[in-house]
Amino acid sequence: MSCIHLSPVEEKVKSLGVAETFRGKPWGNVQGEWVYFDCYLLPANLIESFSLPDFVKTHEHRGTHDGSELGLVCEKCDCGIMGLHPSSKKDGAISVG
Numbered sequence: 021m022s023c024i025h026l027s028p029v030e031e032k033v034k035s036l037g038v039a040e041t042f043r044g045k046p047w048g049n050v051q052g053e054w055v056y057f058d059c060y061l062l063p064a065n066l067i068e069s070f071s072l073p074d075f076v077k078t079h080e081h082r083g084t085h086d087g088s089e090l091g092l093v094c095e096k097c098d099c100g101i102m103g104l105h106p107s108s109k110k111d112g113a114i115s116v117g
Contacts, residue, residue, distance in 0.1 A: 022055055023097035028070050030101055033057050033116050052099035058110075061091045061103035062117025069117070082107060 022030045034040075042056040063078040072092070079093040079100060088105030104110055 022053055022101055023094050023099040025073060025076055025094045025097060026092060026099055026101050029061075029066050029072075029092060030055060032070075033059065033061075033101070036114065036116060038114065038116065050098060050100075052094070052097045054100035054102060056089070056102045057116075059103045059113050060106060060115040061101065062115055063090065063092050065117030066092060080105070
């Protein structure tokens, strides 16, 4: 489970039956746990609807050779919940937010 600040979002995504694609430390400098889902996350909507604290921020990475992602990072716990980046345009992927 992700940190207590992001767990409500993780539970929401899981309740929709979205597949988890990775859980762990995506980079060596990450201290917390990051979880990736096969969906599009809408960070601004999730922050508002779950009244997430100010230290939960939108995270966006548009990689050219190392993947792309869009989601939320808890700066207090160094945990993240990531989805597909909108530029990936994956057929059948749902949006959560």
